[in-house]
Amino acid sequence: MANLNLDEGEEEAWIFKEETGLAKSTFEYCIMGCFLTASVVHFQAMRNTMANLRRLLGGVTILDLGEKRYFFKFYNPLDLDRVINGTPWTFNNHLLSIAKQFGNFIGEFVDYDAKQSNWGYKSYLRIRVKIDIRKPLKRQKKIMLTSTKFT
Template identity: 30%
Template sequence: MEHPNLEGLSLNEEEEGFRFEFDEEEDEQVDLRWCLVGRFICERAIHFNSMKIRMADLWKPLRGVTIKETKTGKFLCHFAHPIDMEEVLNGGPWTFDNNMLILEQVQLGMQIEQIPLYYVNMWVRIHDLPMRLMKERVGTSLANYIGSFVEYDKNNNFTFWREYMRIRVRIDVRLPLKKYSKVMNKEGKWCTVKFKYEKLGIFCFVCGVMGHAENKCEVRFSMEQDDGTRGWSADLRADPRSRGGRPASRWLREEGGGPVKQSGGDVAGHSNS
């Protein structure tokens, strides 16, 4: 039996690779620019069929969406139109059974399994902020303390007195949620501002991390003795935003001149139905 001639064989030859030309027409058939990859932050398996029906009902994409599950438990959402995809990205965060969904846009040239899914954009309300500090530059600084600044809600400036500032923040789900910060007022005194998170899913009252409750918390299991003290609470959840209602009085006016809307509650002699 003849043996192959191994003279001149380089041990590094196996490291060499191939470079191929990509077919543009093939890319057009499945446009990855209109795809989102996602995963849920949770400790249990997600019922795929129930989830995809629920998410499609929440998103209501005009041109439709296809949702597939990968072998590693991630989900690939292919939209038929970019407007539908953008509305889903901008309308988040989204939850299923109170489990938060992380979504990222698929970039050309990246493998789906290589896309890091550790960040979620959330609206955060800043409470107890001095009125003179209700400014975008202040919101940007506070957002970068919570995570990374994404957007300042200028539409929240609709009245001469605001209950809170509203900022959109990119948050690392592996880190504990920030609860508060201190700011100095005009008189040179420190005051505490509190953070409340909109559409906040399951999170742990022991470690402050999203994705699990305290009964599944590694920090709690590592304690020698649990005295019941908790550093986080449900106070971090923001109340659902009011979507308006019937006029409270035809004599009362908003600053812009329109009638004041009654957000809810019963009026004497009438029901909400």
């Protein structure tokens, strides 16, 4: 044991640059969602309808991420708050599900990983949820639609 030495590589410190906050500010008033439907969602019609019906104060940019997933960037925090805390968004009777709603089902939604979102190139979104470890985890959520049942 007396002959054990630290390698020079172990003594060197790793230097990490602090994040500039660009990723956080880029996604500050953003949500990602998907439509829970088996039918086709026409993007242009959905984008125009959603933007006009909600009468947003600062406007919204909506990007199609594929597979019925959409990225919504709001320019006013009040608009984002109205969407998250207001009535559910629907288009042609199709429910738009938001990551925060799923997080609140599991526990209490805290945040989502803006670095991992990659503007929808992945088929998932990593979220942080605060849960009470004294309670059992919820395994599923049934969602009833007019013609199809998803679990």
